Amino acid sequence: xxxxxxxxxxxxxxxxxxxxxxxxxxxxxxxxxxxxxxxxxxxxxxxxxxxxxxxxxxxxxxxxxxxxxxxxxxxxxxxxxxxxxxxxxxxxxxxxxxxxxxxxxxxxxxxxxxxxxxxxx
Numbered sequence: 001x002x003x004x005x006x007x008x009x010x011x012x013x014x015x016x017x018x019x020x021x022x023x024x025x026x027x028x029x030x031x032x033x034x035x036x037x038x039x040x041x042x043x044x045x046x047x048x049x050x051x052x053x054x055x056x057x058x059x060x061x062x063x064x065x066x067x068x069x070x071x072x073x074x075x076x077x078x079x080x081x082x083x084x085x086x087x088x089x090x091x092x093x094x095x096x097x098x099x100x101x102x103x104x105x106x107x108x109x110x111x112x113x114x115x116x117x118x119x120x121x
Contacts, residue, residue, distance in 0.1 A: 009088065012070060017031060040076075063097045072109070090105055
C-alpha cells in the first residue's frame, strides 16, 4: 500500500478538503489547488451525472463527490496513467469516505472513463 505521507497523496487530500469545503460554502479560501477543478465543475459534474445516474449530485456523500471531481479532472487533464488515478481515488475513499465509498468510486470512475475516453473497437 502507498504511504499516506506520500507528497502526491497529501496534495490530493488537501484538494479533496478544498472541494469538500466548496460543496458547503462555495469558498475555497486556503485551498488554491482546488481552483482549476472548480473552474471546470459544470463539465465535471455532467460526467458524474452520466456515470452515476441513479445518484443525483445533491444526494451524493460530499466526500465521494469531492473525490470524483478531483479524479475526473485528473483523468481529463493529467498525463498520469488512468489506473494510477483510479487507484489513488480508491485509497482516498478508503481513508476519508464511508464503508462503501471505495466500491462506489471505483464503479463511478470506471463508467466516467468510458465517457471521457471511449474505447473504439
